[in-house]
Amino acid sequence: xxxxxxxxxxxxxxxxxxxxxxxxxxxxxxxxxxxxxxxxxxxxxxxxxxxxxxxxxxxxxxxxxxxxxxxxxxxxxxxxxxxxxxxxxxxxxxxxxxxxxxxxxxxxxxxxxxxxxxxxxxxxxxxxxxxxxxxxxxxxxxxxxxxxxxxxxxxxxxx
Numbered sequence: 001x002x003x004x005x006x007x008x009x010x011x012x013x014x015x016x017x018x019x020x021x022x023x024x025x026x027x028x029x030x031x032x033x034x035x036x037x038x039x040x041x042x043x044x045x046x047x048x049x050x051x052x053x054x055x056x057x058x059x060x061x062x063x064x065x066x067x068x069x070x071x072x073x074x075x076x077x078x079x080x081x082x083x084x085x086x087x088x089x090x091x092x093x094x095x096x097x098x099x100x101x102x103x104x105x106x107x108x109x110x111x112x113x114x115x116x117x118x119x120x121x122x123x124x125x126x127x128x129x130x131x132x133x134x135x136x137x138x139x140x141x142x143x144x145x146x147x148x149x150x151x152x153x154x155x156x157x158x159x
């Protein structure tokens with residue numbers, strides 16, 4: 001079985017003056033607030049939603065296990081908005097956060113969500129601020145759009 005790519009999607013812009021159609025798309029992606037991040041697997045329907053709301057999000061592939069472990073340790077939550085503790089890990093059926101991150105990278109995210117893991121992470125604004133113009137896409141020197149594997153640098157600054 002081929003392991004799907006893990007995508008990180010971060011909401012960059014707030015809720016003011018967002019067209020209704022795009023607001024609904026962001027809601028379906030569970031991106032309700034600015035500086036929140038969700039993780040999904042690479043799927044045509046997810047990519048379509050990202051493309052629709054591209055002016056409001058930064059996204060890319062997460063291939064670095066270390067970044068995922070750091071994010072889970074600092075910002076990971078389970079149902080009830082509780083931090084991931086050793087007791088919470090036992091409910092999820094794993095022994096450590098490293099093992100949890102490895103399962104997510106191996107395609108087990110949906111099973112873990114059914115057991116109580118939340119796919120949303122509330123991040124802080126990036127240290128040093130966003131590097132670029134909010135009105136331009138990443139390829140033109142802005143902040144929104146496709147980051148590729150360099151999304152890990154943005155996540156690291158926002159943890």
